[in-house]
Amino acid sequence: MPDAPKSRLLVVDDDRVNRLVMQRYLETEGHQVSLAADGEEALALLSQKSFDMLLLDIEMPVMNGFQVLERMTADPLLREVPVVVVSGVEELDSVVRCIQMGAEDYLTKPVNRVLLKARIDASLEKKLLRDRQSALLKRLQREMEIAQHTQMSILPERLPEQAGYTFGALMKPARSVGGDFYDAIPMGEDRWGLVVGDVSDKGLPAALFMTLTYSLIRVEATQNKDPGQALRDVNKYLLEMNNQSMFVTVLCGLLDCREHSFHYARAGHPLPIWISPEGLPLGFEKQPSQALGLFEHPKIDEGIIHLPPHSLLVMYSDGLSEAVNDEGSQLGHTGLEARLRETYQLSPNAVCLDFWQFVQKYSGGSEQQDDFTVLAFHREG
Amino acid sequence: MDDLTAVDLKTFENLREQLGADFLPGIVDIFCEDVLLQLQTAESALASGDQSGFTRAVHSIKSTSLSFGALDFGAEARELEALGRAGDLEQAKARFPLMLRACPSLRQNLKELCRA
Numbered sequence: 496m497p498d499a500p501k502s503r504l505l506v507v508d509d510d511r512v513n514r515l516v517m518q519r520y521l522e523t524e525g526h527q528v529s530l531a532a533d534g535e536e537a538l539a540l541l542s543q544k545s546f547d548m549l550l551l552d553i554e555m556p557v558m559n560g561f562q563v564l565e566r567m568t569a570d571p572l573l574r575e576v577p578v579v580v581v582s583g584v585e586e587l588d589s590v591v592r593c594i595q596m597g598a599e600d601y602l603t604k605p606v607n608r609v610l611l612k613a614r615i616d617a618s619l620e621k622k623l624l625r626d627r628q629s630a631l632l633k634r635l636q637r638e639m640e641i642a643q644h645t646q647m648s649i650l651p652e653r654l655p656e657q658a659g660y661t662f663g664a665l666m667k668p669a670r671s672v673g674g675d676f677y678d679a680i681p682m683g684e685d686r687w688g689l690v691v692g693d694v695s696d697k698g699l700p701a702a703l704f705m706t707l708t709y710s711l712i713r714v715e716a717t718q719n720k721d722p723g724q725a726l727r728d729v730n731k732y733l734l735e736m737n738n739q740s741m742f743v744t745v746l747c748g749l750l751d752c753r754e755h756s757f758h759y760a761r762a763g764h765p766l767p768i769w770i771s772p773e774g775l776p777l778g779f780e781k782q783p784s785q786a787l788g789l790f791e792h793p794k795i796d797e798g799i800i801h802l803p804p805h806s807l808l809v810m811y812s813d814g815l816s817e818a819v820n821d822e823g824s825q826l827g828h829t830g831l832e833a834r835l836r837e838t839y840q841l842s843p844n845a846v847c848l849d850f851w852q853f854v855q856k857y858s859g860g861s862e863q864q865d866d867f868t869v870l871a872f873h874r875e876g
Numbered sequence: 877m878d879d880l881t882a883v884d885l886k887t888f889e890n891l892r893e894q895l896g897a898d899f900l901p902g903i904v905d906i907f908c909e910d911v912l913l914q915l916q917t918a919e920s921a922l923a924s925g926d927q928s929g930f931t932r933a934v935h936s937i938k939s940t941s942l943s944f945g946a947l948d949f950g951a952e953a954r955e956l957e958a959l960g961r962a963g964d965l966e967q968a969k970a971r972f973p974l975m976l977r978a979c980p981s982l983r984q985n986l987k988e989l990c991r992a
Contacts, residue, residue, distance in 0.1 A: 512907045512940040519895050605943035608894040
């Protein structure tokens, strides 16, 4: 009893005897064989069903082998089907041209059955590996899409709706998933916990660490601890759970919309930018601080600021300040401050969007190197 | 090369082994039909000065003839194909009758070998 069909092969040759001989050889090996007498017939069959390989003659009426290869290369669905060119020995120049056009291998006529089997098996093996690779890649892409969706879905669906304040936020991961995050946590009446964080790496490992940090901050923040204590407690858990030497910088703060105060705690993260009602940057008393996940007792920079009416505060990740221009210069905190002096009267959402466009323009349209996250709020009059 | 009717026994037996003795007579019959048609096509093409038609017909005769062990017949077809590609139809015309004359005997020889 013959073995089950191995592969679907298409033999394209204008000569009936050649087609039938090839069909006999291939069917004896257990393959399913279809026949086409010229290139046009071959392309018609290729459009109707899928094949694992083509055995293609070069010299044919109506449409020759070169034309078939050209059409296949231009078609994304057919490009991956391996082609073995079958030609006369005196057509080696043509064979070279076919290989340059994408053919995988060649055989000379009259076809030797043993050689035919060896070449077909080798080509099919390569195709199988390519197919598996392609399936794996598709699966990974799909999983990354799900991861991206999951990551974006844990970010706040809506920003705070708070009388006297308006909020804006924007996050753009450099890859499908990123290590940046932001949060706006309700902390009781007129109080909000605002967070921007940045994990040391990018991609999937950073995204997983970001999710862990995000959840820990949420848990600690809702226990009514002050921001500095919340970060120290998060750090303890991160040290216990982190064996990959990853770390995270965080800026979090408690915004009290009755007192109009912002009690912030900073762990290795850039200071926020605070813009006065007149559009001037207001300074912070900067203290040393260290990222979470590295040290048992990290230095946390804490402070409380009082927000005058019409002032703006912008929290951001280093994907903004470390954007590099064509000359290799970083945009920096002062570059962002300078930009805000021009845009501080826009709404916080518009400020965030303007920063994104500004950073892209500053980077000369080159590929985004780091995650971009910005969270801004404005105290109204 | 005057006699183009010889069949290389080693090639032919090898083909019998590879295709199977049951399959061989049918495919030889088809070859014999097709080679006759291709010769007629080549002859008409020569008469009308159709260079590509002639070249394609003898190209086809060449590859199948060699498969069945008709090595001399195939070699002559190869040379005619080269003449066709070079556009030398006059010389091709001079040599082509040799193939026409050899064809009946070649077909006979192949059929006899099938029965052997």
